[in-house]
Amino acid sequence: MFGKIMSISKNYAFVVVNNANSDDLLNFNVVFEDSNKRILGEIEEIDNGVAKIAFLGEYHDGKFYSGIIRKPSFSSNVRIINKDELAELVGDNDPKSMLLGLSPLYNDYPIKINIDDMFSNHIAIFGNTGSGKTYGVSRLIQNLFLLKDKAAFNSNIFIFNNTDEYDNAFKGINGFNQNFNYKMYTTNADNKNGEIIKLPLWLLDVDDYANLLDVTDYFQLSIIEKMLSLVSVFSKNDAESIKYKNHLIAKAIISVMYSNQVPAKIRDQIFNILTDCYTNELNLDVEVPGVGYSRQFRKCFEIDSHGEFVERILVTKYIQQFVDKETVWNEDYIPTYFTLDDLEVSLNFTLISEGLLLNEKSYADAIALKVKLHTLNNSVNKQFFKVDNFIGLNDFIKSLILIDNTRRAQIINFVLEDIDDRFAKSLVKVYSRLLFRFSKSLPERGAMPLHIMIEEAHRYVQNDRDNSILGYNIFERIAKEGRKFGVIIDLITQRPTELSETVISQCSNFLIFKINHPTDLEYIRTMVPNISADIIEKQKALQSGTCVAFGRMMKVPMIVKMPLPDPEPHSSNASIFDKWIINLKRPCYLTYFNKSFHFVFLSILFFFIILLYSSSFPFNFSALSAVIKLSIISSKLPFKKSSI
Secondary structure (H helix, E strand, O other), X not given: OEEEEEEEOOOEEEEEEOOOOHHHHOOOEEEEEOOOOEEEEEEEEEEOOEEEEEEEEEEEOOEEEEOOOOOOOOOOEEEEOOHHHHHHHOOOOOOOEEEEEEEOOOOOEEEEEEHHXXXXXXXXXXXXXXXXXXXXXXXXXXXXXXXXXXXXOOOOEEEEEOOOOOHHHHOOHHHOOOOOOEEEEEOOOOOOOOEEOOOOHHHOOHHHHHHHOOOOOHHHHHHHHHHHHHHHHHOOOOHHHHHHHHHHHHHHHHHHHOOOOOHHHHHHHHHHHHHHOOOOOOOXXXXXXXXXXXXXXXXXXXXXXXXXXXXXXXXXXXXXXXXXXXXXXXXXXXOOOOOHHHHHHHHHHHHHHOOHHHOHHHHHHHHXXXXXXXXXXXXXXXXXXXXXXXXXXXXXXXXHHEEOOOEEOOEEEEEOOOOOHHHHHHHHHXXXXXXXXXXXXXXXXXXXXXXXXXXXXXXXXXXXXXXHHOOOOHHHHHHHHHHHHOEEEEXXXXXXXXXXXXXXXXXXXXXXXXXXXXXXXXXXXXXXXXXXXXXXXXXXXXXXXXXXXXXXXXXXXXXXXXXXXXXXXXXOOOOHHHHHOOOOOOOOHHHHHHHHHHHHHHHHHHHHHHHHHHHOOOOOHHHHHHHHHHHHHHXXXXXXXXXX
C-alpha cells in the first residue's frame, strides 16, 4: 500500500502511495516502524500519489505518548495502524474510561475517554444549529450513566438552558439504574414537570445584587453594601431595631430641616422621607405633643406669612428625642431571613441615612438603583425570591440536589424559559457564584466536584462590564480557579465569537461539530490552544452528529460519530412538510363545509317554498327553478377543491 519515504521534515513525512483508491486513506492513522521505534502519523493530504503524513506521537512498551523525540528513518516500514495500537489510542485499555462515540474511519470502532481527563477539565462544545450538538451532549451524559460494573452515583451535573429540550433525554435515567435521579427547576409556573426556581435573598452578596439590579457604576456598589448591612434592621420589629430606625429617620429629617434650602423644598424632601421610611413614632400622621396642645406632623410644616414653618421649634424638639449618638448597629452583613419588601425599605433608609437623595451628583445613580429594585419587587420575577424559611448555603445546595429530601439527583436541569435574557443571565451568574462559593467552603478541596453545563453559552458567558465594575467575571474566575475546587464549566454554543476569551482559553477539551461561519472558525483557531489548521478543515465536512474531538481527553484529535441518544432530547427542527403540505387527494375541510352549506341552503329553500306556497297561489315556479339552478352551479365552483 505504501512505498518509499521520499522526504522527512520537522513535522511531516512524504510517502509514496501505491493504492489506486488512495483518497480513501485521508485522515487514517499510520505507523512508521523499524527495529527500535514506532511513530504514529496521520494522513493529511494525498497529491499525485504522495501522502503528506503528520507526526503525532510514539509507542513505547505498548503505550502511546503524544509528541515525538525521534524521527522515523527512511528505511522505516509504513503501514496502517493495527487493532492493538488503535485500542491503545482510543482508550480501550483504560479501566477509568467511558464511551465517547464511534470512529467512522475504523468501522465504528468505539472511542473511549478517561473520565478524569474529560470531566476534570473545562469543556467547550461548538457547532451550528442542526449540527447534532444537543444530541451529542445528551449522548455524552447518557454514556456516563451507562457504565458497566460502575455507577456515577455521586455525580453533580447542573444544566442551565433556556428550553426544556434536555428533559426528555435525562428524565428517565433511573431506567438505567434505580439509584439514578433527575430533577428539573423551571421559571415557567405552567411547566408541571419541574419545581419553580427559588433563590434565598440572604445568600446573595453585593456582587449578586449588582448583577440582578444591572449596576452600571461603582458608586452603586457602595449603596448596595450599605443596604445589605441595614436589611437585618428592617426585617425585624424588636425594640433595638425600632430604636435604630427612628434614629436614622430623625437624623435625616434634621439634616434636611437645617439645610440651606427654601422651606417649600425642605418640606417636600421631609415628606418624601416619611413616605418611604416611617415608624409608629415617626410618620406624617403622628400627633406631635406641645404644651397644652398637639399638632399632626404634616401640619407642623405649614408655611406662615414670613416664609417659615409654623411649628419648627415643636417638631425639632420632638425629633431630637430619637437621635441618640450612642445608638449603633452592627453593620457587618450577617445572613438573616428577609424579603424583597424588607430590602426595598432598607434601600430607602440607606438613601436617606447617607443623604444621597440630597446630593445632585449621586441622586441619579441612587434613584436608578431604587427604581430597579422597586421594579423587580413588583414584577413576576418576584416569585423566584419567595422562600418561606431561612436556609443556609450548605442546606440550600443540598435542597437543590435532593428529591423529597431523601433521593439524590445526579442531573439538575434549570430551564430558564419565559424570562428575558438579562434576568436569565443574572440567574445563571448568581447560581454559578453560589455553587462556586459552596465548593470553596468545603473542608476538603474538591470533595464534591460540580459540573456547570451552560447551553446557549453565548447568551451568558460574555465579555461584559463585570470586570470593570466588580473587578472580575464569575465565569472567568471559575475558569481560572474552579478546577482546583472541582468546579468545571461546560460551554455549549453555536456562536463562539460571543464568548469570553478568557473562559475559552481555559478550556482543555473540545467537541467541535460542523461550523460554517468563517468568523467563528477564525476565532476558534485563534483562541483554542494547540488547534491545527487540519482540525479546522476536518470539521467543515462533518455530517450531523459527528464532531472533531481533541484536548486532554484525547491522545490524538479524532473524528467521532456520536450515536443517537436514547431517549432523544426535544431539539429537532419543526417538520415544515408535515405542517404546511396537504395531500390534495384527501378530503378537505372546505369540501365538508361546502356540503354542509348546500344542505343548509337547500333546507332553507325548501322551507321558503312551503312558506311561499301557503301564503300565495299560484306559485312562481320560474323563480324556484332559478334558485335551484343557482344552487347546483355554486356546488361546482372551483373553491370546492381548495385544500385549506
